Amino acid sequence: MPPPHLLLDIDGVLIPFPATDGSTPHTHRCHDVLPTGRATDDPVTVWLNPAHGPLIRDLLETGLVTPAWCTSWRQDATRLIAPLLGLPDFPHLDLPRLPITTSHPNGYLWKRDYVATWLRDAPAAWIDDDFTALDHQWAAHRTAAGTPTLLVQPDPRRGLRPSHIQAIKQWAEQPKSADRRVA
Secondary structure, three states, rough: OOOOEEEEOOOOOOOOOOOOOOOOOOOOEEEEEEOOOOOOOHHHHHOOOHHHHHHHHHHHHHOOOOEEOOOOOHHHHHHHHHHHHHHOOOOOOOOOOOOOOOOOOOOOOHHHHHHHHHHOOEEEEEEEOOHHHHHHHHHHHHHHHOOOOEEEOOOOOOOOOOHHHHHHHHHHHOOOOOOOOOO
């Protein structure tokens, strides 16, 4: 049985949203990147914590999870963000570019239906800053039905923390039991 998927978002997880005063965490460094389709004279400024790369790499090197980007950055996650953090190439979910005005058009995170289709009955730990109570109910239902699903929700102004990675590691290390059943 392959290891659970690790679905990794970027905005609000690796790139924190600025505080109300416009500040970002002191741990993050500024980079200008050029997403696909963007004019060369119009880069996007992102703030990344250089400690995130080793933190995520260490988790991946355990073999406990299989990573995939789950972000509106799509292929640019591997092309632009991963190299800045020293992360290896890994696939991304091919999320559509939807004309939505909210992250929760149906009361839950817009990505969830695409994630559910992509995962099918595979276990997963999903890191995103934008889950709602309905997303947590969905994860609990999947887990109760025998498909372990862990949602990890960082504070979008602080982003990913070592404790989030530790929680995923502990979850993935659990034996195949009632707490972490594999279908």
